[in-house]
Amino acid sequence: MDQTSMSTAQREALTYPHIEANTLDDQGLARRCPLDNGRHEGTPAFHLGDLDKLPLELLSKTLVQTDLRSLTDLRRVNRRAMEVVDSIMQYQVIVAHAPDSLRGILAIGTGQWITCQKLYDQLCTADCDHCGAFGGYLYLGTCKRVCFFCFSQVPDYLPLPLSDALQRFGLGRRIPKSVPRLRSIPGCYTRDETVLRTRLTLVDSESARQAGIALHGSVSAMEQHASEMASKRRRAYAAKRELKAEGALIPTPRRPRPTKAYDEREADPRRFLAVVRAPWLDLRTRSLEWGFHCLGCLYMDDPWQWAAKFTAETFQSHFEECGKMMEMMGDSPLRRQYVGWLEYMGLL
Ligand SMILES: [Zn+2]
Ligand SMILES: [Zn+2]
Known part of the structure; x- marks a missing residue:
């Protein structure tokens, strides 16, 4: 033809x-995380102190580089602050065309790692960050444009439990502040409609991996360290089991976690709890494309x-x-x- x-x-x-993917935006975000935009109209009753001395244009340029959590907190300070935040062009676009991406970020608590500009830039990007095909979704652990295949299959988009990330990437006892933490919201995820009743605390896998590489100096040094620690845990477990079998009065030893991350791919709700469907804002035509x-x-x-x-x-x-x-x-x-x-x- x-x-x-x-x-x-x-x-x-x-x-x-679209397909019924049961991602984060299918969990009633408007009700759980209302954005109060447009509600507080009228004359501002308070000022912003020293910030008010800056011209609005300069203020907008600074605030657009601020993380979304601080920006949202600032909005709540008073009416003047709300007016200033609402005047940021990028913020206006997000709230008008992709409010669920902002609601999702605030709901799972990754706002402190994502700036207003970053979210806006991802809305203006069409292609999946991993494979380059059209990506109809955003992964909100780090705010990246993704396609269904990549967010449900690629290791980077599987958020991990804290203890898993600490062990796999040799991070010691504490997750560094640079690694985004996610708190899931209870709901129904995946195409199989898996129900998550509790709130899970997870970390962004790729950021944790990068933190491990930075700590150990190279990928191989990090992997070697993690593998040595895993062997140590296995040896300790075997020794305790032996003692227990000989009748020692010690608690039953806990089997160490497997070194490979548990991953059910497209059936794993952890891959869906930080993902929202998001339109692509085509700046050439100034139109929205959901795909x-x-x-x-x-x-x-x-x-x-x-x-x-x-x-x-x-x-x-x-x-x-x-x-x-x-x-x-x-x-x-x-x-x-x-x-x-x-x-x-x-x-x-
Ligand atoms: Zn992709
Ligand atoms: Zn086709």
Whole structure:
């Protein structure tokens, strides 16, 4: 078919907007974490002290580089502070077009590690930070644009329990302040609808890894240290078990944790509790793009093709590609059904 001739209506009939991924934005964030923007209108009753002496433009430039937790705290100080924060262009865009990304950050407590500018920049980025495909989501541990495949499969996006991170990256007894901590909110996560009833405290895996590398000087030194410590724990465990078997009056020893992180990938709720769907703000056209999925991709043999998201721009070339892949797959009742649909739409 002539690719330029696909109309918006045809494209909409061949795609669907989103999958029920049960990410953080599906947990009723508007109710749990209301942003009170627009509520406190009127003349400011108080001033901002010395900050008021700065011109508003300069103040905005400084505040946009402030972390979102401090910025939100500042907003609560008084009406004047609220007016100043609300005048930051980037803040306005976030609240108007992607409020759940801000609510999500505040809900899981990663605001102190993410600046207003960083969140805005990620909204203006289309591509997944890891694979470069269109990313319809933000991972809020460190605020990165991600696609479904990457946030559910790549090790960097699996937040870890504190003790796991300490052991795996040889961090000693304490997680450094530079490593973002996340507190999950109870809810229903993953496509399997796994219910998390308690609040988990986790850390961003990649930041913890980087802290370990910085502490030990290199990846190999860090890995060597972690492996030596793991052997030490295993030896201590074996020795205690032996003593216990000989009848020593000691508590039953606890088996050391496995050195490899426990990871259920797309079925692991920890991979979904810091992720929100987020639109891409295309600065060229000043339009919002949430992305969508291709119906044809549902008929592919590739186990992950269904998760790919496209934009109006990338879908044109994908549609052709998808058709070629389908031809190679041969005949099947499902495929015939889809081809019949394409004929009906006048696209074959
Ligand atoms: Zn990706
Ligand atoms: Zn497709």
